[in-house]
Amino acid sequence: MKIRACIFDLDGVIVDTAKYHFLAWKRLADQLGINFTEKDNERLKGVSRMASLEIILGLGNKIIDQDKKNELARLKNLWYNDYIRKMTPEEILPGSLDFIKELKKADIRVAVGSASKNTPVILDRVGISKLFDAVADGNNVEKAKPDPEVFLKASEMLGIEPEECIVFEDALAGVQAALNAGMICIGIGSPKVLKKAHFVVKGLYEMSLEKLIMIEKNVLS
Ligand code: BG6
Ligand code: MG
8 A cells, every 4th residue: 555644634524623613603703793504604614713704704794804803713712712621532533543543553654634723722632632643733834725735744744745645634625635735535524515535434433444445546546
């Protein structure tokens, strides 16, 4: 097998934090008098904090200056942190740990590639900070997905070439970022939504080393 590393998006792949993002954004939207639904929340998946705020302001046709935007993003993050600080290892999505451990046993490197600046807090709260060989996140990259920067950074930290990495992603922007990085991408979610991914599974509980080898073989043949 050519693959030497797997890079995992965090939110929606290893943990389900979308519900906490929603509650915090909803509180902000309510305060601003903007109607914000769970369906709207889907558009924020994989999108950076400031870009998410722009989408919400757009829903309410609100135009505000940058200082005010910074203040609103800060407030949302405060509220979001109230939720994630209470996260426990039970919130790790099914199958994630078993699959990652199986990869490590087979000497395949594992990394996180996430847009979130809260990645270190979340990994710590759910007790998996030491599981990964590298963590690339919103704190060490500048450009948001679909830019490939976060995945390229992860491969650089691992010292493994991009074409030897496979990415696991639940968001459209993230799938595009992986493809832009020249990596194979396995989507987590619906094949109808993640059309561009090389292969789609419902969750990491559907993954195994054997399946990974099969997917790689099909993609490269
Ligand atoms: C992504 C989430 O992983 O991180 C987005 O899917 C979120 O919803 C983004 O906006 C940035 O997260 P944070 O924690 O830095 O606000
Ligand atoms: Mg995600």
